Amino acid sequence: MPRLMFALAVLSAAALAPAAEAGAWxxxxxxxxxVHSETGAFGGCRMSxxxxxxxxxxxxxxxxxSLLIGLSRPDWALDPSGDYAMGLVIDGHHVxxxxxxxLPSLTNSVFLRLGQDRATRDLLRRGLRLTLVNNxxxxxxxxxxxxxxxxxxxxxxxxxx
Numbered sequence: 674m675p676r677l678m679f680a681l682a683v684l685s686a687a688a689l690a691p692a693a694e695a696g697a698w699x700x701x702x703x704x705x706x707x708v709h710s711e712t713g714a715f716g717g718c719r720m721s722x723x724x725x726x727x728x729x730x731x732x733x734x735x736x737x738x739s740l741l742i743g744l745s746r747p748d749w750a751l752d753p754s755g756d757y758a759m760g761l762v763i764d765g766h767h768v769x770x771x772x773x774x775x776l777p778s779l780t781n782s783v784f785l786r787l788g789q790d791r792a793t794r795d796l797l798r799r800g801l802r803l804t805l806v807n808n809x810x811x812x813x814x815x816x817x818x819x820x821x822x823x824x825x826x827x828x829x830x831x832x833x834x
Contacts, residue, residue, distance in 0.1 A: 696833075700825040701818020707833055708733070718829035720822050730803075730814050731784075734826045736834045739789055742771075744805065744812060745782035751775040757783045762804040763796045773807075798823050 696707035705720035717735040724730065731743035742761075751757070757773025771785035785805070787793055797803065798820040805812045 696829075698825060698829065700822040703732075703818060703822035703825070705822070705826060705829060707829060715833050718826050718833070720826050722822075724814060728812060728814075731782075732823065732826055733784070734830050736830060737789075738827070738830060740787045740794060741784045742787060742805070743782055743784040745779075747781055749781040751780045751783060753777045753780065757785075757807065759785055760806040761785075761787075761793065762806060763793075763800040764802055768793055768796055794823065 698705045700720070702722045703720040704722070705718060708716045708719050710716050715736055717733055719731055719733045721729050721731045727746050727748070729745045731741075731745065733741040733743060735741075753775045755775065757775060758770055759773055760770050761768045769787075769790070771787060773783040773785050775783050797816065800816050800819070803814045803816050805814075
């Protein structure tokens with residue numbers, strides 16, 4: 674769990690920062706950048722894409738190659754003590770569940786830790802549609818360009834890590 678808190682602290686410090694900063698890149702619709710901790714240490718790389726429904730989908734790969742998926746929306750005010758477990762469905766097939774975390778400093782976002790699960794990462798690369806499902810609702814995302822984006826995300830971590 675300490676690694677997750679570090680990851681989220683890194684993300685909190687830089688998740689919604691402008692992509693036009695140094696280290697920014699683009700792969701298809703995905704805008705990526707390096708992220709650093711508050712001390713300036715390399716934390717990983719993030720890529721994001723905004724969807725028409727107002728939600729931004731984020732992938733964050735940490736320096737240890739752990740992967741997180743994030744959802745953010747400017748008008749959300751999520752409870753950091755809430756239950757945000759979600760099922761990941763790729764191309765209509767349930768893949769796994771992941772527990773979501775909301776930081777007190779970033780209540781418009783929830784992040785799901787996938788760890789170093791290569792099987793899920795490969796499904797995301799090949800998939801056309803990601804659906805994240807919780808007890809109340811589902812969030813559906815077309816994964817256009819995600820294979821190229823995830824490859825670039827991994828390269829970003831390798832180059833800077």
